[in-house]
Amino acid sequence: MQTTRPRRADARRNYELLLAAATAVIAEEGPDASLNEIARRAGVGPGTLYRHFPTRDALLAAVFQGRLAALCARAEELAEERPPGEALVAWLRLLVAHAMTDRGLGARMMLNPAAPGVDCWAMLGGAAGRLLRPAQEAGVVRADLEFADLVELVAGIAQVASGPERAERLLTLTLDGLRARDGGDQRGAGSSLRVP
Amino acid sequence: MQTTRPRRADARRNYELLLAAATAVIAEEGPDASLNEIARRAGVGPGTLYRHFPTRDALLAAVFQGRLAALCARAEELAEERPPGEALVAWLRLLVAHAMTDRGLGARMMLNPAAPGVDCWAMLGGAAGRLLRPAQEAGVVRADLEFADLVELVAGIAQVASGPERAERLLTLTLDGLRARDGGDQRGAGSSLRVP
DNA sequence: TATGATACGGAGAGTTTCTCCGGTTCAACG
DNA sequence: CGTTGAACCGGAGAAACTCTCCGTATCATA
Incomplete structure (x- = not known):
């Protein structure tokens, strides 16, 4: 619509x-x-x-639309340029940054599937799926992960984090999990966020 | 204050x-x-x-205070009744539920260290520390985890989740991490949320 | 009981959202 | 090019809200 x-x-x-x-x-x-x-x-x-x-939401959606399109285009680029895991993680970082722009506008829109004017959910779903599926096939990411999980977790982090450093920290934790690794080493297969 | x-x-x-x-x-x-x-x-x-x-926040803080105290008392009980890992996870579930009450009041207060009237941050810090430290010493939880991480992640989940089922799902994911496990099995050492 | 400090309550100023409608402007058509 | 009616504009104003001020009433104390 x-x-x-x-x-x-x-x-x-x-x-x-x-x-x-x-x-x-x-x-x-x-x-x-x-x-x-x-x-x-x-x-x-x-x-x-x-x-x-x-409504206010209609206006916010219109403002939001341009940025969202850019973000989804970036997902496409990343999918072609980088290996699956790296691409996904890099895009998640962009997503966090995006959700934090304009004092919470991003997160607000991302979580509102019924936002008038722009079907954010479909756009995000497309972009996230484009990156998520290869990462799952490559065995880098849990097979049962869905794009809604990603979007919601990222939006939550963005709403809660007081600044970029905190957001980065929380994203790292979410990727790696809160549990101690069985092997004792905290790091997983690839570094969490080494991608620039 | x-x-x-x-x-x-x-x-x-x-x-x-x-x-x-x-x-x-x-x-x-x-x-x-x-x-x-x-x-x-x-x-x-x-x-x-x-x-x-x-101010409005002063009123919210007063309303919030009673529930927060109950929640922190529950942390104490859990620490005595259950093994470290279980106790922490059980309390995190309570924390999520709490942060979702009253249409976001919980999360709003939990994230506002300067809330007037109640030092939510100190109360939460005490309760969380009481559960987090033993869990870390038992090797169940990452050693570098801080209580602020816990509170923020939980508050984010609570703000974003559309209902209890989604909140549970996001909490599980956060505990286990988004990456595929090296061993192929998705489950970690203990089940994420088997505690009632 | 007398008294002054304390507290009450509502009028009202200043915002903000959102609607309604008389007047105006545009674009299509003869 | 002029006419015409549909589309659009703008601002007055209703309604809701936050927050303040101050005359009045109430309480605790002596």
Whole structure:
């Protein structure tokens, strides 16, 4: 269900103005930014904002869409450039970073399969599946892992981590598990996050 | 920094009324419930609410405090009743459930070390340490694990999981790790969550 | 019981979300 | 090119919320 671009020239222009203003304001104030402020910054009345984006989530989804597309494209590149395990882990790091942008906008959208305007879940599912399946076939990752597990765990980490270092730490722990290794050595087959 | 109970009888009575009303309303509507509604339900003016609990967080902390104390007491019991690994895992399950109560109140408080009124961080740290250290000495859990890791991971899972089943699944994954086991068998030394 | 410190409560200022509708602008068509 | 009606704009304003101020009422103490 895609937010259909308006047909009339002035409407389309306002749509773009609002999207640009929303991107800027949300980057500054996070997903709870005042919608009035966004309309004001776009030089448009509140009514216009609400016509184009009936709910706050619709606006957030529109802002979110561009970045998500870029992230999924990156998944494709990684799948071709690197061995399965490395590619997956590298993408997970990008996913964490993405989920932490804009003060939680990313995580909020990623967890909302019913987000209007963008089918985040399908896009993420495609990208994650593209990386997850080869990694499983290569025996690097549990066979019973599903993409929803990945997305949820990453979103949780992103919401909870106070900064990039903490996020990295939590991702490492999640990949390796909290249990002590039987062999005594903590490291698994490959290093957790050596990929740049 | 403890929320000091008021001295005068009517003040104390209103304090209790507000706490009870807040507990009820927050259970229904979550941590973003209207403060006006809470005051109304307590049969008290808005001014009175704000005198007793200057900020929303102060009120949430007061509501949260009782449950947190119970949770920490349970940690003590578990540490005495069960072997280290089991006790820790059982408590983590309780922690997840706790963090999911009241539509996210638990997770919100657990992650806010500066929460006014209750030093959640210290209480949690004490309880978690009481279980974590023995588990590490018994070699069941990674030696480099810190209690902050536990709390954050659990809070993340709680915020993200759509229901108890998903939370359980994510906790299992986090305990065991996402990587395939070298030995091919997915299960670690002990079952992840066999404890009732 | 008298008294002053303490606490109450509601009016109201300032925000924010969201709706409604009179007026305006665009695009298609003759 | 001018007309026309559909699409769109903008802002007034209702409703809900947070938070403050202060006149009034209540309690504890002596």
